[in-house]
Amino acid sequence: MMDCTVSENGEYLTLDDGSTQTRFHAVWLRDNAWDADTRSAQNGQRLIALRDIPQGTLIRSATLTASRLSVTFGPEEKTVGYDVNWLLQNAYDRQARARAGWTGPGIETWDGKLAERIPAAGFADVQSDPVALKDWLGQIARFGFATLTNGPAEELALMRIVDLFGYVRETNYGRHFEVRTEVNPTNLAYTGLGLQAHTDNPYRDPVPTIQVLYCLESSAAGGENMVVDGFRVAEKLRAENETWFDVLSRYCARFEYSGADGVKLQSRRPMIELAPDGELTGVRFNNRSAAAISDVPFDDMETYYAAYRRMGEIIDDPSMEVTFRLEPGDSFLVDNRRVLHARKGYSGVGKRWLQGCYADMDSLYSKLAALEAAVPEASR
Ligand code: NM2
Ligand code: OGA
Numbered sequence: 534m535m536d537c538t539v540s541e542n543g544e545y546l547t548l549d550d551g552s553t554q555t556r557f558h559a560v561w562l563r564d565n566a567w568d569a570d571t572r573s574a575q576n577g578q579r580l581i582a583l584r585d586i587p588q589g590t591l592i593r594s595a596t597l598t599a600s601r602l603s604v605t606f607g608p609e610e611k612t613v614g615y616d617v618n619w620l621l622q623n624a625y626d627r628q629a630r631a632r633a634g635w636t637g638p639g640i641e642t643w644d645g646k647l648a649e650r651i652p653a654a655g656f657a658d659v660q661s662d663p664v665a666l667k668d669w670l671g672q673i674a675r676f677g678f679a680t681l682t683n684g685p686a687e688e689l690a691l692m693r694i695v696d697l698f699g700y701v702r703e704t705n706y707g708r709h710f711e712v713r714t715e716v717n718p719t720n721l722a723y724t725g726l727g728l729q730a731h732t733d734n735p736y737r738d739p740v741p742t743i744q745v746l747y748c749l750e751s752s753a754a755g756g757e758n759m760v761v762d763g764f765r766v767a768e769k770l771r772a773e774n775e776t777w778f779d780v781l782s783r784y785c786a787r788f789e790y791s792g793a794d795g796v797k798l799q800s801r802r803p804m805i806e807l808a809p810d811g812e813l814t815g816v817r818f819n820n821r822s823a824a825a826i827s828d829v830p831f832d833d834m835e836t837y838y839a840a841y842r843r844m845g846e847i848i849d850d851p852s853m854e855v856t857f858r859l860e861p862g863d864s865f866l867v868d869n870r871r872v873l874h875a876r877k878g879y880s881g882v883g884k885r886w887l888q889g890c891y892a893d894m895d896s897l898y899s900k901l902a903a904l905e906a907a908v909p910e911a912s913r
């Protein structure tokens with residue numbers, strides 16, 4: 534039996550299910566009212582601003598009937614109904630996290646052993662089946678990458694992938710770009726060189742949060758792709774040496790690209806990015822585009838370089854990587870804030886040709902959430 538008590542001064546109330554007490558402040562409850570004067574019935578957007586809620590808002594009374602909580606607020610003398618389950622889902626009565634570098638429950642970090650269960654789907658399935666699409670997007674949210682196989686070996690087929698969940702992020706490289714050996718390459722990606730595992734475009738702010746790479750030809754020897762979980766790399770670095778994790782998250786690195794006429798992209802961001810509450814939100818790592826590091830104080834620079842070196846060693850450790858070879862019609866998508874991608878060098882007879890483009894994770898999460906709401910787990 535759930536029980537509700539209001540604190541003496543009316544500043545908060547407590548829901549008690551017999552084992553857990555969950556407190557909610559008066560101002561928080563009032564701000565999260567869902568009555569027709571507070572929220573638009575058409576689109577759910579909030580109609581009021583905080584200035585419309587009196588400063589000294591308090592709880593006059595609260596009554597619980599089944600899963601409905603009715604709260605009367607003063608000085609407005611306004612009564613609002615709440616779904617208790619909604620309140621518990623949005624509860625915040627917990628201790629602040631002590632340790633930087635945490636990830637939420639929706640994230641599963643991985644190493645090379647993920648090779649046994651590479652997140653994957655078939656091109657035709659995600660195009661035609663919303664459940665298959667939901668599962669594929671869900672794997673990207675959880676693991677930060679997934680492959681998609683057996684698509685058409687047709688130019689611009691990668692756009693049909695982006696169309697499933699979002700929008701292309703156009704850049705100086707175009708709406709899409711051709712990844713193949715060129716005579717005067719404006720980027721080392723457009724050569725047969727191997728590329729160390731990296732995140733793309735760290736010199737951009739914000740970075741594109743998705744990259745899609747789609748294979749059209751792969752008859753040349755070599756050119757396999759590898760992916761590495763940058764979040765697992767950060768966790769490993771932190772476990773080995775907390776100071777190293779700290780310098781890479783506290784100080785900004787710098788990145789730069791000016792390989793084409795009229796382009797001079799520059800950014801100042803840490804290699805390990807944390808939210809203000811310590812959540813691990815991103816990794817930027819790209820040897821080709823790292824600029825002079827000039828934001829680390831002299832006294833910390835040696836430690837910074839030791840940390841940077843070790844981060845690179847962890848990234849290069851074969852036990853951290855998942856390797857696959859794209860055949861024409863195969864593709865993969867990475868969360869470019871998290872998962873690093875690499876390729877082996879290729880040469881000799883035959884050709885290798887990929888098309889790539891950027892997009893963003895916000896619309897992918899949105900599509901995933903909408904599909905989850907439309908195709909509930911239980912109905913599968
Ligand atoms: N390309 C493939 O971030 C990078 O510079 C990697 C990006 C040229 C769009 C290559
Ligand atoms: C890139 C890149 C990898 C590949 O274009 O950003 O990393 O497989 N390419 O060619």
Ligand code: ZN
Nearest residue numbers: 731732733874
């Ligand atoms: Zn790349």
